[in-house]
Amino acid sequence: MTRFAFLIEPPFCDRMSDGTVTGCDVELARTVLALAGAEDFQPAETEFAQLLPGLVDGRWRMTTGLFATAERRRLAAFSRPIWALPDGLLVRKGNPLRLTGYRSLARTPGSILAVVRDQIQHRSAVALGVPQDRIQVFETYASAASAILNGRAQAYASVARAHGGFIDGAGALDLEVVTIGAAEKEPAFGAFAFNLDDDAFRQAVDEALGAYLGSLQHRAMMKGYGFSDADIDLVA
Secondary structure (H helix, E strand, C coil): CCEEEECCCCCCEEEEECCCECCHHHHHHHHHHHCCCCCCCCEECCCCHHHHHHCCCCCCCCEEEECCCHHHHCCCCEEECCCEECEEEEEEECCCCCCCCHHHHHHHCCCHHHHHHHHHHHHHHHHHHCHHHHHHEEEEEEEEEHHHHHCCCCEEEHHHHHHHHHHHHHHHEEEEEEEECCCCCCEEEEEEECCCCCCHHHHHHHHHHHHHHHCCHHHHHHHHHCCCHHHHHHCC
Protein backbone atom coordinates (compact mmCIF):
# COMPACT_ATOMS: atom_id res chain seq x y z
CA MET A 1 0.00 0.00 0.00
CA THR A 2 1.31 3.45 -0.96
CA ARG A 3 -0.36 6.13 1.14
CA PHE A 4 -0.32 9.60 -0.46
CA ALA A 5 -1.09 12.56 1.82
CA PHE A 6 -3.14 15.41 0.38
CA LEU A 7 -5.23 18.35 1.50
CA ILE A 8 -8.22 19.98 -0.13
CA GLU A 9 -6.65 22.66 -2.33
CA PRO A 10 -7.90 22.70 -5.94
CA PRO A 11 -6.58 22.34 -8.57
CA PHE A 12 -3.80 20.34 -6.88
CA CYS A 13 -5.99 18.07 -4.75
CA ASP A 14 -9.73 17.87 -4.27
CA ARG A 15 -12.51 15.45 -3.40
CA MET A 16 -15.56 15.11 -5.67
CA SER A 17 -19.12 14.71 -4.38
CA ASP A 18 -18.90 10.93 -4.81
CA GLY A 19 -15.73 10.81 -2.69
CA THR A 20 -13.28 10.41 -5.58
CA VAL A 21 -9.96 12.16 -4.92
CA THR A 22 -8.75 14.18 -7.90
CA GLY A 23 -6.50 17.11 -8.85
CA CYS A 24 -3.30 17.55 -10.83
CA ASP A 25 -1.00 16.44 -7.98
CA VAL A 26 -3.18 13.39 -7.35
CA GLU A 27 -3.31 12.40 -11.02
CA LEU A 28 0.43 12.95 -11.40
CA ALA A 29 1.15 10.86 -8.30
CA ARG A 30 -1.12 8.02 -9.48
CA THR A 31 0.61 7.94 -12.87
CA VAL A 32 4.23 8.10 -11.75
CA LEU A 33 3.68 5.63 -8.90
CA ALA A 34 2.26 3.15 -11.41
CA LEU A 35 5.28 3.75 -13.65
CA ALA A 36 7.54 3.21 -10.63
CA GLY A 37 5.87 -0.12 -9.86
CA ALA A 38 4.23 1.00 -6.61
CA GLU A 39 0.94 -0.75 -5.89
CA ASP A 40 -2.36 0.11 -4.18
CA PHE A 41 -2.35 3.91 -4.33
CA GLN A 42 -4.26 5.17 -1.29
CA PRO A 43 -4.93 8.92 -0.82
CA ALA A 44 -5.01 10.11 2.80
CA GLU A 45 -6.58 13.51 3.54
CA THR A 46 -4.93 15.66 6.20
CA GLU A 47 -4.20 19.28 7.19
CA PHE A 48 -1.18 21.11 5.83
CA ALA A 49 0.63 21.17 9.19
CA GLN A 50 0.50 17.35 9.35
CA LEU A 51 2.03 16.60 5.93
CA LEU A 52 5.67 16.42 7.00
CA PRO A 53 5.10 15.02 10.52
CA GLY A 54 3.09 12.24 8.88
CA LEU A 55 6.07 11.34 6.71
CA VAL A 56 8.37 11.26 9.72
CA ASP A 57 6.12 8.97 11.77
CA GLY A 58 5.13 6.73 8.85
CA ARG A 59 1.46 7.62 8.42
CA TRP A 60 2.10 8.01 4.67
CA ARG A 61 4.93 7.51 2.22
CA MET A 62 4.59 10.54 -0.05
CA THR A 63 2.86 13.93 0.03
CA THR A 64 1.27 16.31 -2.40
CA GLY A 65 3.56 18.98 -3.84
CA LEU A 66 5.33 21.31 -1.39
CA PHE A 67 7.84 24.11 -1.74
CA ALA A 68 11.18 22.43 -0.96
CA THR A 69 12.68 24.94 1.49
CA ALA A 70 15.93 24.38 3.38
CA GLU A 71 13.97 24.04 6.63
CA ARG A 72 11.69 21.37 5.17
CA ARG A 73 14.65 19.48 3.72
CA ARG A 74 15.76 18.79 7.29
CA LEU A 75 12.57 16.77 7.77
CA ALA A 76 11.95 15.25 4.33
CA ALA A 77 13.49 14.44 0.96
CA PHE A 78 11.99 15.88 -2.22
CA SER A 79 11.48 14.76 -5.79
CA ARG A 80 12.45 16.79 -8.81
CA PRO A 81 10.13 19.81 -9.26
CA ILE A 82 6.59 19.10 -10.49
CA TRP A 83 5.42 22.73 -10.92
CA ALA A 84 6.59 26.33 -10.51
CA LEU A 85 4.03 28.88 -9.33
CA PRO A 86 3.70 32.48 -8.12
CA ASP A 87 2.02 33.46 -4.87
CA GLY A 88 -1.29 35.28 -4.90
CA LEU A 89 -3.67 37.13 -2.60
CA LEU A 90 -7.32 36.11 -2.37
CA VAL A 91 -9.32 39.32 -1.89
CA ARG A 92 -12.90 40.56 -2.14
CA LYS A 93 -14.18 41.22 -5.65
CA GLY A 94 -12.98 44.59 -6.91
CA ASN A 95 -9.88 44.49 -4.67
CA PRO A 96 -11.19 47.31 -2.44
CA LEU A 97 -7.78 47.99 -0.84
CA ARG A 98 -6.05 48.03 -4.25
CA LEU A 99 -3.52 45.48 -3.08
CA THR A 100 -0.73 44.41 -5.44
CA GLY A 101 1.26 42.12 -3.14
CA TYR A 102 2.73 41.68 0.31
CA ARG A 103 4.42 45.09 0.42
CA SER A 104 1.25 46.98 -0.45
CA LEU A 105 -0.62 45.09 2.26
CA ALA A 106 2.14 45.97 4.74
CA ARG A 107 1.62 49.63 3.88
CA THR A 108 -2.16 49.45 4.44
CA PRO A 109 -2.93 50.15 8.13
CA GLY A 110 -5.45 47.84 9.75
CA SER A 111 -5.38 45.26 6.97
CA ILE A 112 -5.26 41.62 8.12
CA LEU A 113 -3.58 38.82 6.17
CA ALA A 114 -4.79 35.22 6.44
CA VAL A 115 -2.32 32.35 6.04
CA VAL A 116 -2.46 28.58 6.56
CA ARG A 117 -0.26 27.21 9.33
CA ASP A 118 3.28 26.32 8.21
CA GLN A 119 2.80 27.43 4.60
CA ILE A 120 5.72 29.37 3.16
CA GLN A 121 3.57 32.43 2.43
CA HIS A 122 3.55 33.32 6.14
CA ARG A 123 7.33 33.69 6.12
CA SER A 124 7.26 35.57 2.80
CA ALA A 125 4.74 38.06 4.18
CA VAL A 126 6.86 38.78 7.26
CA ALA A 127 10.04 39.11 5.16
CA LEU A 128 8.28 41.65 2.95
CA GLY A 129 7.08 43.80 5.83
CA VAL A 130 3.71 42.52 7.03
CA PRO A 131 3.68 42.79 10.87
CA GLN A 132 3.08 39.54 12.76
CA ASP A 133 0.21 41.15 14.68
CA ARG A 134 -1.64 41.66 11.39
CA ILE A 135 -1.40 38.00 10.36
CA GLN A 136 -4.07 35.43 11.28
CA VAL A 137 -3.15 31.74 11.06
CA PHE A 138 -5.72 29.13 9.96
CA GLU A 139 -5.56 25.35 9.68
CA THR A 140 -7.25 24.84 6.30
CA TYR A 141 -7.75 26.58 2.98
CA ALA A 142 -11.53 26.76 3.49
CA SER A 143 -11.27 28.47 6.88
CA ALA A 144 -8.79 31.06 5.57
CA ALA A 145 -10.96 31.79 2.52
CA SER A 146 -14.02 32.16 4.76
CA ALA A 147 -12.15 34.85 6.71
CA ILE A 148 -12.07 36.98 3.56
CA LEU A 149 -15.78 36.52 2.92
CA ASN A 150 -16.77 37.35 6.51
CA GLY A 151 -14.38 40.30 6.83
CA ARG A 152 -12.05 38.85 9.47
CA ALA A 153 -9.16 39.35 7.03
CA GLN A 154 -8.69 41.44 3.90
CA ALA A 155 -6.33 39.10 1.99
CA TYR A 156 -5.32 35.45 2.08
CA ALA A 157 -1.83 34.53 0.84
CA SER A 158 -1.30 31.20 -0.89
CA VAL A 159 -0.40 29.97 -4.36
CA ALA A 160 -2.27 32.03 -6.97
CA ARG A 161 -3.31 28.88 -8.85
CA ALA A 162 -4.88 27.45 -5.67
CA HIS A 163 -6.97 30.60 -5.29
CA GLY A 164 -8.11 30.36 -8.90
CA GLY A 165 -9.05 26.72 -8.41
CA PHE A 166 -11.04 27.56 -5.30
CA ILE A 167 -12.98 30.34 -7.04
CA ASP A 168 -13.73 28.11 -10.03
CA GLY A 169 -14.77 25.14 -7.93
CA ALA A 170 -16.80 27.00 -5.33
CA GLY A 171 -18.33 29.54 -7.68
CA ALA A 172 -17.07 32.21 -5.28
CA LEU A 173 -18.09 35.22 -7.35
CA ASP A 174 -17.40 37.63 -4.47
CA LEU A 175 -13.67 36.89 -4.59
CA GLU A 176 -10.76 37.48 -6.95
CA VAL A 177 -7.03 36.78 -7.11
CA VAL A 178 -4.14 39.26 -7.08
CA THR A 179 -1.09 37.49 -8.54
CA ILE A 180 2.15 38.61 -6.90
CA GLY A 181 4.66 39.66 -9.52
CA ALA A 182 8.19 38.33 -9.92
CA ALA A 183 9.61 41.75 -9.00
CA GLU A 184 8.32 41.16 -5.45
CA LYS A 185 8.68 37.36 -5.25
CA GLU A 186 9.81 34.91 -7.93
CA PRO A 187 7.64 31.88 -8.70
CA ALA A 188 8.73 28.93 -6.54
CA PHE A 189 9.18 25.25 -7.39
CA GLY A 190 7.14 22.52 -5.69
CA ALA A 191 7.92 18.82 -5.37
CA PHE A 192 6.59 15.62 -3.83
CA ALA A 193 7.99 14.91 -0.34
CA PHE A 194 9.26 11.60 1.11
CA ASN A 195 10.69 10.21 4.33
CA LEU A 196 14.42 10.87 4.55
CA ASP A 197 15.09 7.13 4.90
CA ASP A 198 13.04 6.15 1.84
CA ASP A 199 15.63 7.13 -0.74
CA ALA A 200 15.21 4.14 -3.09
CA PHE A 201 11.48 4.89 -3.36
CA ARG A 202 12.15 8.60 -4.01
CA GLN A 203 14.65 7.73 -6.73
CA ALA A 204 12.14 5.40 -8.41
CA VAL A 205 9.54 8.17 -8.42
CA ASP A 206 12.12 10.65 -9.78
CA GLU A 207 12.93 8.28 -12.65
CA ALA A 208 9.23 7.99 -13.46
CA LEU A 209 8.84 11.77 -13.32
CA GLY A 210 11.78 12.16 -15.66
CA ALA A 211 10.05 9.93 -18.20
CA TYR A 212 6.61 11.51 -17.83
CA LEU A 213 6.99 15.26 -17.25
CA GLY A 214 6.60 17.18 -20.48
CA SER A 215 5.06 14.26 -22.37
CA LEU A 216 1.91 14.78 -24.43
CA GLN A 217 -0.08 12.91 -21.78
CA HIS A 218 1.31 15.08 -19.00
CA ARG A 219 0.65 18.30 -20.90
CA ALA A 220 -2.94 17.26 -21.67
CA MET A 221 -3.59 16.38 -18.03
CA MET A 222 -2.13 19.62 -16.67
CA LYS A 223 -3.95 21.77 -19.22
CA GLY A 224 -7.17 20.36 -17.81
CA TYR A 225 -6.20 22.02 -14.52
CA GLY A 226 -5.28 25.38 -16.04
CA PHE A 227 -1.54 24.96 -16.66
CA SER A 228 -0.06 26.26 -19.91
CA ASP A 229 2.75 24.74 -21.99
CA ALA A 230 4.98 27.57 -20.68
CA ASP A 231 4.16 26.52 -17.10
CA ILE A 232 5.02 22.91 -17.88
CA ASP A 233 8.24 23.83 -19.69
CA LEU A 234 9.58 25.19 -16.38
CA VAL A 235 9.79 21.65 -14.97
CA ALA A 236 9.87 19.36 -18.03
